[in-house]
Amino acid sequence: MTSHPSLPYRPQGTVYGTLLNFQREAALWATRMTEPPYQGAPQAPVLYIKTANTFSPHGAAIALPASVDEVDVGASIGLVIGFYKENRHLAPVERAQAAINSIAVGVVGCVLMNDLSIPHASYYRPPVKYKNLDGFLGVGPRCVPLADLGGLAGVGALQLQVRINGELRQTIDLRTLVRDAATLLADVNDFMTLQPGDVLMPGTDCLDDGTRPRARAGDRIDISAPGFETLVKTLVKEAA
Amino acid sequence: MNSKTIARHARVAWAGAIHEAIESDGQLLLTRSPHAGRRVAFDEVVWLPPLAPVPQARTILALGLNYADHAKELAFKAPDEPLVFVKGEASLIGHRAFTTRPAGVQFMHYECELAVVIGKTAKKVKRDDAYDFIAGYTVANDYAIRDYLENWYRPNLRVKNRDTCTPLGPWLVDAASVPNPMNLALQTTVNGHITQSGHTRDMIFDVPFLIEYFSSFMTLQPGDLILTGTPDGVVDCQPGDVVVTQIEGLGALTNTLLGPA
Numbered sequence: 001m002t003s004h005p006s007l008p009y010r011p012q013g014t015v016y017g018t019l020l021n022f023q024r025e026a027a028l029w030a031t032r033m034t035e036p037p038y039q040g041a042p043q044a045p046v047l048y049i050k051t052a053n054t055f056s057p058h059g060a061a062i063a064l065p066a067s068v069d070e071v072d073v074g075a076s077i078g079l080v081i082g083f084y085k086e087n088r089h090l091a092p093v094e095r096a097q098a099a100i101n102s103i104a105v106g107v108v109g110c111v112l113m114n115d116l117s118i119p120h121a122s123y124y125r126p127p128v129k130y131k132n133l134d135g136f137l138g139v140g141p142r143c144v145p146l147a148d149l150g151g152l153a154g155v156g157a158l159q160l161q162v163r164i165n166g167e168l169r170q171t172i173d174l175r176t177l178v179r180d181a182a183t184l185l186a187d188v189n190d191f192m193t194l195q196p197g198d199v200l201m202p203g204t205d206c207l208d209d210g211t212r213p214r215a216r217a218g219d220r221i222d223i224s225a226p227g228f229e230t231l232v233k234t235l236v237k238e239a240a
Numbered sequence: 241m242n243s244k245t246i247a248r249h250a251r252v253a254w255a256g257a258i259h260e261a262i263e264s265d266g267q268l269l270l271t272r273s274p275h276a277g278r279r280v281a282f283d284e285v286v287w288l289p290p291l292a293p294v295p296q297a298r299t300i301l302a303l304g305l306n307y308a309d310h311a312k313e314l315a316f317k318a319p320d321e322p323l324v325f326v327k328g329e330a331s332l333i334g335h336r337a338f339t340t341r342p343a344g345v346q347f348m349h350y351e352c353e354l355a356v357v358i359g360k361t362a363k364k365v366k367r368d369d370a371y372d373f374i375a376g377y378t379v380a381n382d383y384a385i386r387d388y389l390e391n392w393y394r395p396n397l398r399v400k401n402r403d404t405c406t407p408l409g410p411w412l413v414d415a416a417s418v419p420n421p422m423n424l425a426l427q428t429t430v431n432g433h434i435t436q437s438g439h440t441r442d443m444i445f446d447v448p449f450l451i452e453y454f455s456s457f458m459t460l461q462p463g464d465l466i467l468t469g470t471p472d473g474v475v476d477c478q479p480g481d482v483v484v485t486q487i488e489g490l491g492a493l494t495n496t497l498l499g500p501a
Contacts, residue, residue, distance in 0.1 A: 014297045014328040019393060038391045046392040047401075049326040052296040053459045065457065126325040126393045128301070133457050134363075191388075191398050195330055 008057045009111050009143045013197030015055075015078065017115055017131075018184060019046040019123060021203030023176045028210045037124045045179060045187050048127060050115065050137045058140035058231050062116065063238040064217050065133065071235070072212035074115030074204030075162045075172055075223045077155065079181055080143050081198045082108035105196055107185070109145045110155055112223050112231040114138030115204055119214070138221070138233040149227055152181050162213055163222040169213040172205045248411035248491070249376070251292070251334075252285035260292070263411065287335035290378055290412040291357065294463035300327040301454060302353075302382055304395060306444050306469025322445045322453060325393075327382075327467075331401050335410035338498045339383055340403070341479050347386040348477055350495075351470035352428045352485035354421060354440055355380040356447055357412055362460040370448035373460075374415045379493040380467045381407040381485045384474075407485075407495045408465075418489060421447050425488040426471060430481050438471025440487075 020026050020042065033041040056062050064071065084104060116136040120127060149155050155174065162170040179187060184202055185194070194200060206212055215221050217237040224230040248263040259275060261268040267279045291298070304323040333339070341348050359375030383405040388398045418424075421440060428436035440446075445453070450466055477483055479499035486492035 011297065014330070016328075016397075040391075042390050042392045044388065044390065044396070044398045046390070047397040048393055049328060049397070049401075051299040051326060051458065052461070053299065055296075123392055124394060125323060126395075128324045128326060129457060132326070134459050191402050192328070193330060193403050198328075198330075 008059070008140045010057060011052075011055060011078070011139060011197070011199050013081070013195055013199065015050040015137065015199045015201070016188075017048045017050060017074075017076070017201045018203045019048065021045070021178045021184070022205040023178055024208070025206040025210065026178050028206065045184060046123075047188070048131060051132050053134050054132055054137035056135040056138050056233065058138070058233075060135075061234045061236045062135040062138065063236055065238050066240070068118055068133075070119065070214045070216050071136075072117045072119050073162055073164070073170075073215055073221055074117060074212060075160050075170065076113045076115050076201040076204050077158065077160070077174070077225070078111045078113045078139070078199040078201050079107045079155070079185070080109045080111055081105060081194045081200070082196045084108050105194075107146055107152060107181070109143040110149060111140060111143045111199070112160070112225060112228050113201055114221060114223055114231060114233050115201060117212075119212075138223070138231055140231055141229050144228055156180050158225050160223060160225045163224070164213060164215055164219050166220075166222075170205070170207060174202070176205070177202055246417040246489075247414040249290055249414070250409070250411055251288045251290050253288060254280055254285045258288065287337070287410055289332045289334050289408040290410065291408070291463060294461065296461070298329045299458070299460060299464040300329065300467065301325075301465070302327055302400065302467040303445070303450070303469035307438060307442050307471040308444055309438070309442065309472035319444070322450065324454075325395055325400055327401050327406065331403065331406040332408050333404055333406065334408065336494050337404070337407060338496050339405055339407065341477070341497050341499060342385065343500045345385050345387040346476070348497075349384055349386070349474040350428055350430075350436075350477060350483045350485060351382040351384060351474060352426045352436055352438075352487070353380040353382050353467045353470050354424065354426070354447075354487055354490075355408060356421070356450075356466040356468065358460045358464040358466075359415065359462055361462065362451060362455040365451055365455040367448035367452040370451035371415065373451060373455075374447075375462065376412045376414045377418050377421055377490055378408055378412050379410075379485055379487050379490050380465075381483065381493055381495055382467055382470065407493055409491075409493050411491050413490050424490070427486050428473065429484045430475060430477060435475045436471065436473030438473070440468075442471060443468060
């Protein structure tokens with residue numbers, strides 16, 4: 001969570017993204033998954049990391065290098081990990097103990113994210129040169145407390161909308177995740193402990209034809225969802 | 241201090257707090273208040289990764305298949321472009337620590353790697369200037385559990401971003417003390433037996449190339465790491481094995497494997 005309510009949210013820890021976690025894209029990839037080089041559908045969650053140089057706050061422009069004409073828009077939510085007090089119904093004796101032990105680590109809020117990529121066809125090798133360019137993660141503007149969204153259940157029913165230059169280009173339904181937030185968190189925590197400050201994006205969806213909305217220099221990308229202030233990013237050409 | 245002296249920096253826990261120290265006559269000399277000037281023995285401390293905290297998530301880039309012999313060992317053709325993956329800071333542990341080997345895996349191996357620590361903001365750096373942007377060097381052991389490899393964003397984070405699986409240290413050695421990082425011998429021993437030997441001159445993409453390549457599209461910050469790959473000779477290790485990865489001039493990083501709790 002941001003340390004000051006009026007400053008835009010900025011991730012404090014590591015930001016993780018998840019590949020192929022929407023049913024639409026998983027279905028489109030079903031045949032290709034069995035072919036080389038993949039040789040089978042992924043068994044464990046497939047993750048990537050958006051490094052700190054990618055963070056770009058709400059309102060700031062994102063500069064596209066001269067070599068990049070178009071980018072894929074990856075609208076997502078980020079599940080923000082932090083400390084919280086467990087909110088279980090407890091008998092009086094347990095309450096005393098819980099007051100000492102009740103600080104837990106888990107999802108404390110959600111933030112809108114615009115996970116940009118240079119378009120790429122292969123999911124074989126880590127997508128660092130496509131996804132980790134400076135500014136390629138729009139973030140914000142606020143981390144909304146989980147309780148305000150109806151908990152993980154409420155988050156799981158969210159719909160995001162992507163508009164480019166005011167035109168609706170994509171609606172994303174979090175009910176169509178392959179692994180829902182709770183399952184994804186459990187499967188990820190199996191091998192790597194998510195730390196307070198870390199953010200986990202459950203995934204980005206594709207369009208019905210398997211592509212993602214494309215944007216170019218000069219475009220304005222709005223990502224909105226109920227309960228959130230809209231995340232606005234504009235793309236500009238990098239100064240020569 | 242003589243600027244030509246090899247300066248080896250450590251970060252350690254001792255007496256209930258975390259301290260910065262330098263090596264001095266076979267001991268740790270604490271450098272900051274409230275214990276500045278105090279000497280402690282190597283055995284008296286818990287060794288942490290020798291990295292000062294940074295204000296935002298540290299970028300850790302790691303290279304796969306960056307030594308021609310290792311590529312052959314794994315039956316791959318050497319790549320035309322660096323094969324890079326990203327690790328999170330949570331996988332880092334220090335010298336003399338413990339790495340967990342999960343139950344039921346067949347092939348978990350160490351990887352002795354030269355780790356470069358960035359010293360100043362690096363954006364669009366040319367290879368001839370690359371060394372100006374390096375704070376120093378340390379040893380990394382980028383353990384991998386091959387059983388968990390999948391052909392999706394490979395090597396995947398389940399293999400390469402595991403809790404406890406990236407020992408780093410013991411020292412951050414100042415760049416000025418390492419005039420030629422491309423001329424260092426690497427060696428790993430398991431329970432005292434040499435199992436891996438290599439040399440940084442055999443890197444496919446050298447340190448200056450890597451800094452130019454990454455900084456061409458990613459701005460790197462002080463404290464960011466580049467783990468530059470491992471040579472031939474990776475071997476499966478079992479719980480109880482003591483694995484020492486060492487690099488000429490940088491020290492020996494000791495690690496012990498534990499079975500599951």
